[in-house]
Amino acid sequence: MGRRRTRKVVKRPVKILPRIFVCPSCGEKTVKVEIDRKLNIGKVRCGKCKLEATVEHIRRIDEEVDVYSRWFDSYYASAQY
Numbered sequence: 001m002g003r004r005r006t007r008k009v010v011k012r013p014v015k016i017l018p019r020i021f022v023c024p025s026c027g028e029k030t031v032k033v034e035i036d037r038k039l040n041i042g043k044v045r046c047g048k049c050k051l052e053a054t055v056e057h058i059r060r061i062d063e064e065v066d067v068y069s070r071w072f073d074s075y076y077a078s079a080q081y
Contacts, residue, residue: 037058
């Protein structure tokens with residue numbers, strides 16, 4: 001008789017959201033996002049080229065990634081670049 005086989009437990013790695021992003025102006029990975037929940041605004045800053053922007057009307061459920069994507073879309077929608 002054989003022994004009982006145990007099932008292998010497959011552990012899936014938990015995906016974490018990024019905290020530092022790529023700047024569309026200089027192309028470096030130096031963009032940091034700060035969210036002020038009381039004022040419902042997000043501040044986006046590049047550490048290399050010193051590009052700054054403010055994103056307004058932040059919802060309670062928004063994270064840094066959401067604020068960055070809104071700013072990124074508005075950057076390419078305008079004629080800044």
